[in-house]
Structures are given as structure tokens and as C-alpha cells.
Amino acid sequence: MEDLRKAAETNIKEYGFPVAIDEKSGALQWVDMRELHLKYIISIENIQEFFEGLRDGKLLATKCKKCGELFFPPQKDCPTCMDSDMEWFELKKEGVLETLTVIFVRPPSFSAYEPYTVAIAKLDDGVRITAWLRGDPQKVRPGQRVKIEIAKRKEGYLMYEIVPVEG
Amino acid sequence: MAVAIIGAGQTKFGTRKDVNMPELAWEAIKQAMQTANVEQKDIDFMVVGNAGMWSSEAAVPALMYEYGKFENVGSMRVEAACATGNAAIRVGYTAIESGEADVVLILGVEKMQESPNPTVIELIGRFGSYFWEFENLGLTFPGYYAIHATAYMAKYGATEEDFAKVAVKNHHYGAKNPYAQFQREIKLEQALNAPYVAWPFKLFDCSPITDGSAAVILASEEKVKEWGIEEKIWIHSQGVGTGTANLSRRESFTSLKSASYAAEVAYKKAGIDIDAPYKYIDGADVHDCFTAAEVIAYEDLRFAKRGEGVQLVREEQTYIGGRIPVNVDGGLKAKGHPIGATGVSQAVEAWKQLLSKAENGRQVDVKNGRYLAHNVGGTGHYSYVTIYGLEKPR
Numbered sequence: 198m199e200d201l202r203k204a205a206e207t208n209i210k211e212y213g214f215p216v217a218i219d220e221k222s223g224a225l226q227w228v229d230m231r232e233l234h235l236k237y238i239i240s241i242e243n244i245q246e247f248f249e250g251l252r253d254g255k256l257l258a259t260k261c262k263k264c265g266e267l268f269f270p271p272q273k274d275c276p277t278c279m280d281s282d283m284e285w286f287e288l289k290k291e292g293v294l295e296t297l298t299v300i301f302v303r304p305p306s307f308s309a310y311e312p313y314t315v316a317i318a319k320l321d322d323g324v325r326i327t328a329w330l331r332g333d334p335q336k337v338r339p340g341q342r343v344k345i346e347i348a349k350r351k352e353g354y355l356m357y358e359i360v361p362v363e364g
Numbered sequence: 365m366a367v368a369i370i371g372a373g374q375t376k377f378g379t380r381k382d383v384n385m386p387e388l389a390w391e392a393i394k395q396a397m398q399t400a401n402v403e404q405k406d407i408d409f410m411v412v413g414n415a416g417m418w419s420s421e422a423a424v425p426a427l428m429y430e431y432g433k434f435e436n437v438g439s440m441r442v443e444a445a446c447a448t449g450n451a452a453i454r455v456g457y458t459a460i461e462s463g464e465a466d467v468v469l470i471l472g473v474e475k476m477q478e479s480p481n482p483t484v485i486e487l488i489g490r491f492g493s494y495f496w497e498f499e500n501l502g503l504t505f506p507g508y509y510a511i512h513a514t515a516y517m518a519k520y521g522a523t524e525e526d527f528a529k530v531a532v533k534n535h536h537y538g539a540k541n542p543y544a545q546f547q548r549e550i551k552l553e554q555a556l557n558a559p560y561v562a563w564p565f566k567l568f569d570c571s572p573i574t575d576g577s578a579a580v581i582l583a584s585e586e587k588v589k590e591w592g593i594e595e596k597i598w599i600h601s602q603g604v605g606t607g608t609a610n611l612s613r614r615e616s617f618t619s620l621k622s623a624s625y626a627a628e629v630a631y632k633k634a635g636i637d638i639d640a641p642y643k644y645i646d647g648a649d650v651h652d653c654f655t656a657a658e659v660i661a662y663e664d665l666r667f668a669k670r671g672e673g674v675q676l677v678r679e680e681q682t683y684i685g686g687r688i689p690v691n692v693d694g695g696l697k698a699k700g701h702p703i704g705a706t707g708v709s710q711a712v713e714a715w716k717q718l719l720s721k722a723e724n725g726r727q728v729d730v731k732n733g734r735y736l737a738h739n740v741g742g743t744g745h746y747s748y749v750t751i752y753g754l755e756k757p758r
């Protein structure tokens with residue numbers, strides 16, 4: 198993309214337009230001059246306790262006061278009861294590994310990281326959690342015990358991780 | 365009101381830097397209109413499947429209205445991730461079935477290569493639950509399916525080699541399809557030695573980033589009769605299912621619940637025995653965005669019992685001559701996967717197969733006169749199973 202942009206900039210002067218030849222096909226391309234940067238602003242107003250919990254070392258789910266269903270990721274509303282009367286419930290942070298993958302081809306926004314392992318574990322409380330798995334992915338297997346630990350990411354903020362339990 | 369496909373067209377899939385969005389779309393539209401022998405004025409509704417984001421144009425239906433000189437036509441753009449094309453067919457099919465429309469143009473088009481690959485990887489990773497899976501975890505699209513692949517391997521003993529065999533088959537047929545992105549065979553070792561994308565998937569386990577378009581003309585039974593159209597196939601049934609956004613909210617990772625539900629609905633409506641559906645259909649296009657997805661599809665579609673899909677691969681039962689030929693157009697893997705065009709291209713393939721127009725070496729035996737298309741958006745976030753047939757549905 199950088200090469201194309203440079204060629205286009207040169208070609209504005211020489212050819213009169215921001216164009217470049219596609220290397221593989223030889224076809225003439227117009228190189229868009231309008232760049233779009235996307236960054237979303239996402240509301241966490243109704244689940245702020247979850248993040249406060251992480252700061253206190255707790256992993257929190259929401260629990261419907263009426264029917265008792267646990268929701269993780271936490272959500273504001275119980276669709277069964279059509280009710281939003283929820284309480285916060287502290288998960289035990291222990292469970293069983295179900296499946297995993299190692300992301301080798303990373304999105305550019307994750308390029309600062311080495312290949313990372315994403316896993317799904319079923320917690321003893323009954324809900325499942327998706328998170329990065331700490332440690333060597335070749336040394337774990339589905340069915341083994343794991344715990345959830347809260348740690349700081351490279352960027353400096355808190356996030357939960359799946360950590361294999363020894364033995 | 366029964367609904368028929370009376371015309372079909374498709375571009376070559378792949379890198380299409382030689383054309384812009386309307387030019388690419390028109391290639392398929394023109395073929396579809398010519399095979400159906402219809403003019404712009406005959407079409408009263410136009411549905412465009414286009415996931416977009418990576419391409420510059422957003423208002424594709426209006427763009428094509430202008431470029432193709434359509435008149436007095438309603439239109440809309442439809443999106444259901446990788447099942448976008450079948451969602452577009454769904455809208456046209458139900459519009460005719462309900463009597464709202466007589467003749468509908470379905471266009472599936474995607475120009476993914478208008479954006480550089482890293483941008484596409486970034487955007488396609490969002491076809492799940494953004495906040496809990498991508499924002500903090502960077503779970504990429506191959507990663508979503510890899511989560512399923514490893515669960516399948518752990519439960520049923522499938523290997524990376526089994527998955528690679530799916531790629532070998534699909535490249536084998538892609539080599540015989542002049543519209544495919546990759547028209548070359550691959551060797552098992554080649555697939556096994558390629559670099560990892562998202563373990564256990566390597567390069568050849570993954571469908572490519574593709575430009576392409578496909579189009580079909582749908583018409584009501586009444587129009588078919590009025591115009592005396594002989595060359596046609598019918599939509600026998602369609603099942604649609606939805607899955608959770610978060611993978612962590614699912615009970616199982618060795619199947620896609622939305623797809624098995626969609627299959628059940630489609631089989632029941634078409635009067636097909638759900639215990640041995642392969643006895644009723646001549647072939648299938650299944651959503652092989654990743655090799656393991658094809659194996660899981662065999663089971664969700666009940667071509668094999670749970671855990672035995674991998675057996676079909678090992679015994680080459682999904683080649684022509686086997687239990688049921690699957691993806692003899694090369695599949696998403698070798699034909700290419702231009703998101704919005706994929707589902708429509710499956711309809712084009714059903715048209716070609718049932719009317720015995722497929723190229724040499726990839727024509728199935730048409731005995732039952734039925735063909736199945738299985739199109740999955742996201743990782744089972746949306747599933748469409750469509751059954752096409754030569755005979756008018758009862």
C-alpha cells in the first residue's frame with residue numbers, strides 16, 4: 198500500500214492523477230486519496246462493575262434476581278424474565294479448558310504481539326469464557342484444569358487470562 | 365407460488381484489478397439476464413448481497429440501477445457476513461413466494477482487494493462479537509474456525525492431514541473450473557508444509573481474499589409459464605438459522621447449531637429423509653471457508669454421523685462417484701470467497717450442475733435432480749441451507 202501511495206504521489210506530478218499500476222495484473226488503479234481511520238466509542242455504562250471487579254481482582258458475571266441465570270459476558274437484561282433486575286456475581290475463576298487456537302497471522306492492530314493463544318474455558322460456575330491463554334499452547338490439552346488470572350496487558354490496562362493449573 | 369431460477373451468471377473469481385465495482389457486477393448481471401432472456405423492464409425487484417467495508421462503494425444497488433439502466437425497480441442491499449449471498453436469495457425468494465414480486469435480480473458482489481490484505485484481516489475479524497472477542501483478544505476469522513477445528517480434533521481424533529485432504533480435493537476440482545481463483549492442483553505435502561495462519565490451520569486450509577460477482581434471475585411459476593421457459597431450476601426449500609455472537613455462549617464447538625437447524629428445516633420442507641439426505645441429492649456446495657468447516661458441514665448436513673465426517677474425507681466419499689460429491693466447483697477454498705458473491709455463486713453452481721452444464725471432469729451424475737447449497741455467515745452466526753431441484757416443488 199505504501200508503494201502504491203508513493204507511486205500515486207509521483208504520478209500526480211508526472212501523469213496528472215493519483216494512479217499506479219498493479220504489480221501482478223498490470224492494471225491501472227486509482228489510489229484513493231481519502232483515508233478513513235476507524236475507532237469506536239463503546240458504552241460500558243451498564244457493566245461498569247465488571248471493570249471495577251477486575252481492578253479488585255474479581256471476575257464478575259451478572260445474575261438475574263428472578264430466575265438466577267448467570268450471564269457472562271455480563272449483560273444488563275434478562276431476556277427470559279424481560280427484566281433488568283440483575284445482581285453481580287463473583288465467579289470462582291476456575292474451570293476446564295475446552296478449546297484453543299494460536300493466532301499466527303495477526304491483525305495489524307495486534308502486530309506488537311508475538312503469536313498469541315486464544316482459548317475457551319468452561320468455568321465451574323457454568324459459564325464459558327474466551328481469553329488469551331498464558332504459557333506454551335503445546336503443553337495444554339482440552340479437558341485440563343485452568344484458572345482465570347487478572348493481569349496487565351502490554352498497553353497497561355487490566356485483562357483476564359486463562360492459566361493452566363499444574364499437575 | 366413456486367420460485368425458479370431462470371438465468372445465472374458469474375465472473376471469474378480472484379484478483380480483479382481489471383474492473384471496478386459496477387463493471388464487475390455487470391459481467392454477472394449481463395450473463396444472468398441473457399440466459400434468462402429478460403430485459404431491465406422485466407425486473408421488478410433487485411437484491412444486492414454485498415458485505416462491503418473493504419470496498420469504496422457503499423450504495424451498490426443504486427450504483428447498479430444507474431450502470432445497468434434499470435427502471436421501476438425496488439432494491440436493497442443485504443448483509444449476513446459470509447452468508448450474504450444466500451440472504452439476498454432469501455429476500456428475493458420470499459418476495460416472489462408471497463406474491464410481492466414476479467421477477468427478481470439477485471446480485472452478489474464483493475471487491476475485497478480494493479483494500480490491502482492487513483485491512484481486510486482487521487475488518488473480517490469483526491464478524492463475531494466485537495467487544496468480547498476482537499477488541500481485547502484479537503481473535504481473527506481463521507481463529508474463530510480454528511477454535512472449532514481443535515475441538516473437533518480433540519473429540520474425534522481428526523488430524524491436520526485430514527483437513528489438508530479437503531483442500532487437496534477442492535483444488536482438484538478448482539483446477540477444472542475456469543471461474544475459480546486457483547486453477548491448480550495441490551499436493552498433500554504442500555498443504556502440510558505451509559506456514560500456520562491460526563493453528564491448526566495453515567495457508568492451504570484457508571479460503572482466499574477474493575473479488576468476484578455472481579447473479580441469478582428468480583421468477584414466479586406464473587412468469588415461467590407465461591414466458592414458456594424451459595431451462596430452469598426451482599428453489600425447493602430454504603432453512604435459515606442464527607447462532608450466538610460470542611462463541612463462548614455455545615454448548616458445542618464440534619458443530620454449528622445454526623447450520624444443523626437450517627438443514628433440518630430445509631430437508632423437512634423439501635420432503636427429504638433427514639437420516640440419509642445424501643440419497644436424495646446429487647451433490648452439494650458447502651461452506652468451506654476453512655477445511656475443518658467442510659468436515660463439520662458434512663455432519664451438520666447429516667451426510668455423515670457425528671464424528672464420522674472425517675471418515676468421508678479419508679475414504680474420498682465426497683469426490684464425484686462417492687457417497688455425495690461436495691464442492692466440485694472448487695469450493696470457497698479454490699474457487700474463492702468474495703463474501704457477498706459466494707452464496708449466489710452456489711446457486712449458479714446448482715444451476716450448472718442440475719442442467720448438466722458443468723465443465724469436463726466436474727459434472728456430477730444428475731439422478732435425483734436435486735442439489736444442496738450450505739452457506740454460513742461468520743462462524744455459524746448465520747446459516748442458510750437451500751435445496752434446488754429440476755422438478756417443480758410439490
Ligand SMILES: [Zn+2]
Nearest residue numbers: 261264275278
Ligand atoms: Zn431472569
